[in-house]
Amino acid sequence: MQILARQINVLDYALSSLWRRRMKNLSVLLVFTAVIFLVASFQMTTGALTRTAERVLENAPQITLQRMSAGRQVDIPPEYAARLSSIYGISRIVPRVWGYYFDEVTGANLTVMGLATDRMPMGDQLHLALASGSFPGPGSRGSVVLGRAVNDMVQARGSHLLSLFRNDLSMASFEISGVFADATDILTRDLVVMNIDDARDLFRIRGDRATDLCVYVTNPNEINTIARKIADLLPDTRVVTRPQILKTYRVVFGWRSGFGSICLLTALTAFIILAWDKASGLSQEEKREIAILKVLGWQTADILAVRFWESLLVSGISFLVGVTLAFIHVAFFDAALFRPIMVGWSVIFPPFHLVPEMTAQVVLLIFCLSVLPYLAATVIPAWHTASVPADSALSGA
Amino acid sequence: MLIELESVTKIYNQGRPNEVRALDAIDLRIGAETMVCLRGASGSGKSTLLSIIGCIFPPTSGRAAIAGRKLSRLPDRFLTLHRRRTIGFIFQRFNLLPELTVLDNITLPLLPLGVGPADRRARARELMERFGIIHRENFRAAQVSGGELQRVAIARALINDPPIILADEPTAHLDSRLSHVFMDLMAELRAAGKTIVITSHDPLVTEHPAIERIIDIRDGRIHAA
Amino acid sequence: MLLDVWSLALIVCSTVVAFLMVFAGRSALRVLRFWNPASDDNRQIRLENEIWLTSTLVEYGLGVQIISLVVFVLAADHFAGSIPGAMCATGALLADPRGMPTLLIKLAGVFLYGFWLLLHQLDIRSEHYPLVRVKYIYLLLLLPFLALDIGLQMSYLAGLRPDIITSCCAVVFDSSSGGGPLLLRAPQVPVLQLFYATVLLLAGLAVFLLRRRRITAAIAYSLGWCWFFGLAMVAIITVFSSYIYNMPFHKCPFCILKPQYHFIGFLLYGTLIPATFFGITPVLVEPFRHRPGLAGPIAIYRTAALKISLFLLLVFTALASFPYLRYMLTGGES
Numbered sequence: 012m013q014i015l016a017r018q019i020n021v022l023d024y025a026l027s028s029l030w031r032r033r034m035k036n037l038s039v040l041l042v043f044t045a046v047i048f049l050v051a052s053f054q055m056t057t058g059a060l061t062r063t064a065e066r067v068l069e070n071a072p073q074i075t076l077q078r079m080s081a082g083r084q085v086d087i088p089p090e091y092a093a094r095l096s097s098i099y100g101i102s103r104i105v106p107r108v109w110g111y112y113f114d115e116v117t118g119a120n121l122t123v124m125g126l127a128t129d130r131m132p133m134g135d136q137l138h139l140a141l142a143s144g145s146f147p148g149p150g151s152r153g154s155v156v157l158g159r160a161v162n163d164m165v166q167a168r169g170s171h172l173l174s175l176f177r178n179d180l181s182m183a184s185f186e187i188s189g190v191f192a193d194a195t196d197i198l199t200r201d202l203v204v205m206n207i208d209d210a211r212d213l214f215r216i217r218g219d220r221a222t223d224l225c226v227y228v229t230n231p232n233e234i235n236t237i238a239r240k241i242a243d244l245l246p247d248t249r250v251v252t253r254p255q256i257l258k259t260y261r262v263v264f265g266w267r268s269g270f271g272s273i274c275l276l277t278a279l280t281a282f283i284i285l286a287w288d289k290a291s292g293l294s295q296e297e298k299r300e301i302a303i304l305k306v307l308g309w310q311t312a313d314i315l316a317v318r319f320w321e322s323l324l325v326s327g328i329s330f331l332v333g334v335t336l337a338f339i340h341v342a343f344f345d346a347a348l349f350r351p352i353m354v355g356w357s358v359i360f361p362p363f364h365l366v367p368e369m370t371a372q373v374v375l376l377i378f379c380l381s382v383l384p385y386l387a388a389t390v391i392p393a394w395h396t397a398s399v400p401a402d403s404a405l406s407g408a
Numbered sequence: 409m410l411i412e413l414e415s416v417t418k419i420y421n422q423g424r425p426n427e428v429r430a431l432d433a434i435d436l437r438i439g440a441e442t443m444v445c446l447r448g449a450s451g452s453g454k455s456t457l458l459s460i461i462g463c464i465f466p467p468t469s470g471r472a473a474i475a476g477r478k479l480s481r482l483p484d485r486f487l488t489l490h491r492r493r494t495i496g497f498i499f500q501r502f503n504l505l506p507e508l509t510v511l512d513n514i515t516l517p518l519l520p521l522g523v524g525p526a527d528r529r530a531r532a533r534e535l536m537e538r539f540g541i542i543h544r545e546n547f548r549a550a551q552v553s554g555g556e557l558q559r560v561a562i563a564r565a566l567i568n569d570p571p572i573i574l575a576d577e578p579t580a581h582l583d584s585r586l587s588h589v590f591m592d593l594m595a596e597l598r599a600a601g602k603t604i605v606i607t608s609h610d611p612l613v614t615e616h617p618a619i620e621r622i623i624d625i626r627d628g629r630i631h632a633a
Numbered sequence: 634m635l636l637d638v639w640s641l642a643l644i645v646c647s648t649v650v651a652f653l654m655v656f657a658g659r660s661a662l663r664v665l666r667f668w669n670p671a672s673d674d675n676r677q678i679r680l681e682n683e684i685w686l687t688s689t690l691v692e693y694g695l696g697v698q699i700i701s702l703v704v705f706v707l708a709a710d711h712f713a714g715s716i717p718g719a720m721c722a723t724g725a726l727l728a729d730p731r732g733m734p735t736l737l738i739k740l741a742g743v744f745l746y747g748f749w750l751l752l753h754q755l756d757i758r759s760e761h762y763p764l765v766r767v768k769y770i771y772l773l774l775l776l777p778f779l780a781l782d783i784g785l786q787m788s789y790l791a792g793l794r795p796d797i798i799t800s801c802c803a804v805v806f807d808s809s810s811g812g813g814p815l816l817l818r819a820p821q822v823p824v825l826q827l828f829y830a831t832v833l834l835l836a837g838l839a840v841f842l843l844r845r846r847r848i849t850a851a852i853a854y855s856l857g858w859c860w861f862f863g864l865a866m867v868a869i870i871t872v873f874s875s876y877i878y879n880m881p882f883h884k885c886p887f888c889i890l891k892p893q894y895h896f897i898g899f900l901l902y903g904t905l906i907p908a909t910f911f912g913i914t915p916v917l918v919e920p921f922r923h924r925p926g927l928a929g930p931i932a933i934y935r936t937a938a939l940k941i942s943l944f945l946l947l948v949f950t951a952l953a954s955f956p957y958l959r960y961m962l963t964g965g966e967s
Binding site: 012019031300303306310404405 | 499517520523525576
């Protein structure tokens, strides 16, 4: 109990000591806050990006099949789906046309998706992703749902039709039946969704073939087993599972955030040097104070404890302020400072809202990258200041 | 005997070219409840002697016992532990921390002991009442007059209720009126049962009637008074 | 995965510990070389002052080591997201042969640094500083250990690749299926009987030792704690964890650290590890009690450590048993 009371007293003294030297401490506080702000913003941005990617993938089919020939992707005939019927655990197989369309007028690359909404699980709930309108039903040909960017492009032309060219340069015009909601931007920005037959017609895909087959599985734990069985059964297909894509994303983002953090670590290092320097400089006034305290019965350990609390307070305040500012920066300003760096850098970075998450893990991570090095950098200067001899407070010394 | 020194020697930088023999075979015994003055010019060794009596550092050789505890070769940590209980210091120019309040200055020695804020305040208030500075409780030390400062310094020295009060050239920067006041306060403490050791070469101190014994120090040795 | 930000955090932690311990080691060399309690010259005074530097450095080192242990487990949990087959820290730690050794060595580090601080606290309680040599030699011996810790950690991080396929905890700790390097096939009932028997035995020994001093009993108590630490881990894996998860086949010592289980794992390990420390160490410092001035401090520590370990033992047992008892009482309806 006495140890605790002593620590509280020392903390009390450290607070008043910090306040008395607020001007000296302010510069350290500001720079440290800025460094933590950068590290935390970066961490939260990449974290938010990873999570957005994960959220998007939640809607992806659990297994996607593509037929390969000579190393390139080719159309997949419907018989392939029939051959999988023997595998136990598959709930549904849905054909899909997925392609890219290069718009020569604007130079934009559109993603075209032809869906058989009636055969998809929860296909009747797809309209929930729309800001307005509805999905083209199974029979309704000639209408599309557009992502926001595509819709803006069409509106800019003053048209209410989307006109695309087939391979033979004949034109296919589509009525716009709906627009995706902003929240789905990350996935749908450049997306054109149409009836699967329209897509076959647009890309000149024969009969009832598709570009890929989406396989839905009853038990998510069996994804890998079923994927393996499919690969055995259809050796000329590429089998992509959702967990695989997720892991790839994680690796890519992990690598990127690590690389970025290394850049930020240089800033941190510079700051640590500054902190060391600041902590080493000892004015006559401070020396006198420490000598007086020692004569009055303070141990070297007590002075060290004061210095520890001072460092902890400085880094704690910087930490709280820096992390809070970073949260505001990412949540309300969409990481505006990092945008120029991130845009050309990330595979998925359309202007959508970032939702940073403040988990204990993120806080611990930022703590390790900022507060720990600071505490370590101040301990040796603190000891130097604490070893001022007591008798220097006396007249003879 | 409260303070017992036997052939105490203090050598700085032993074995180096800049070796200094600050104290040389000092024998000194000071009983409880006495008021003693260590007189000597600067550089005579009286501050070193005061430091040894004040448990700031141990002697190089010889035996020293302060308030019943042998100091010889005691590590710094234990000297400090002993100092906290037995010694109250009054410095030259009083050495208060100007930015702290009077209350905080007085209670400084209590912080590492783990005394809680309420208790600290109660003990300090008692002393402030006694020395008539209670109205200055929350003033910063820099805002307080010289006469009050010296009372603050005395209160700080007494906050742990130590048996020994050491004063290091206390009147060197005081005018004669304040010096008299200071000595009268010391005489009061002596009457209240404290042992007081003052270093000084100020006649106002050495000739004060309350001084019971003057110890002359020259070149690190005691000369009979 | 050296470039992952979690790896980076680990590397920063290691760098900080290394920095602190290298400075402490420098101090140790100076103290071992020049320490002379008979002298009062400037060097000796400086060395006495350096004791505070080293102790502060090791205190910080211990703090960072504990944080680094937590970060290591959380990092493994994070890596699991990028390693095929891994669902939690178990998989990521087994994905590379250096994973588990790194974890164990980090855990050992916490004990070893803690023990140094214990020696230091005992030492400064005697005015002769009788353990100066012992504690500084011990400190120097910690340096290669630290190097091993960092080396293993770095090679683990470097060796961890997303293309390695590993197993999730359900496979590793599953008692019904065969195989797996850490397979714990211990059946539940005997493990529980042993666990509670050991708890009772340790508590009984502690109460006995608080009343009477018998060195054989003290040694038995320490050995009992070594045994209990391992047993408690087995019990957590095979029995208690699955009641925390409320899933009979989910047995994992790491998933209990996750937020969805209210971080109960931190409470469990946060009581078990210090309890073991205070359970084992009294006997380890016993040989020093004849050194000048140490008999008193060691006796005080002995009593305090007994009380602390007994208290933490009861807390740990209560915490670990709670989900189990709740399940037994409610029949799993919760």
